[in-house]
Amino acid sequence: MIDISNIHLHSIPPPQNGTVFGSAASFDALPETHKAQILFLDKTAEKYLYEFVENARMLSNGGWAPFEKGIFKTVEQYEHAVDLQENIPLLKKWLYNKGIPFGNWVFVLCDSNEQPLLMSWKMLIKYAYDIFLIGDTLLFDPSRNWCVFNYHEGQLFFAKDNIYDPSAMELYLQELNERKKKYPQFKHPYL
Incomplete structure (x- = not known):
């Protein structure tokens, strides 16, 4: 069964028809240490990640306000x-100043036909121009404590301090169930 902790097992060789890094030959020309920190994920992982993002309610439907309200405490917008x-040097400095350790693995999801990536934060900063040039792009790590969204209009957003607590919804539903038991005539649209 696929999940966030074992998704790296769904890595595949780089596609031969090109990547965000250019042609297959361009990717092959990268240093081995860089290629070791960039994994291409298969269709199973892609399906799982897109469902994961939807169920975690990370993104809203609007590009200019990309994050659901009440999910993150802070949302910053990149100025350039x-x-x-x-x-790009300013962008790399901005990303570096987010304080995310270089060794953290990051999921990269694009709205284009690009395969999802799993890469280190260090490689993300190194190849930021290539990653953000391709269109709408979502970045997050397994903790979901932060998220980066690149909107295709050149807008970049960084959200941090995830406050979404699914247990609050569970408590609410338990209260509704208890109310329904106590008052059988109580009609609630969700129950």
Whole structure:
């Protein structure tokens, strides 16, 4: 059974038709230490990750306010266009200052036809221009304590301090069930 802890077992060789890093030959030309920190994930992992993001309610339906309200305490917006080469040093510095350890593994989901990636935060910073140039991109780690969303209009958002607590909803449903037991005539649309 696939889950966040074993998703790395669903890695596959880099596609031959090209990647966010360019052609297959371009990816092969990367240093071995870099390639070891970049994993391409298969269709099973892709399906799981997109369902995971939807069920975790990480994203809203709007690009200009990409995160669901009540999920993260803080949402910051990057000030410069991410699709301009001259802004890349500023972008890399902004990402570096988020304090995420270089060794943390990050999921990279794109709205284009790109395969999902699992890569280290260090490689994400190193290849930020390639990653963010491809369109809407969502980044998060297994803790879901932070999330980065690149909107295709050149807007970049960083959300941190995940406060979504599914147990609050469970308590609410338990209260409704108890009320229904106590008052059988009580009609609630969710029960």
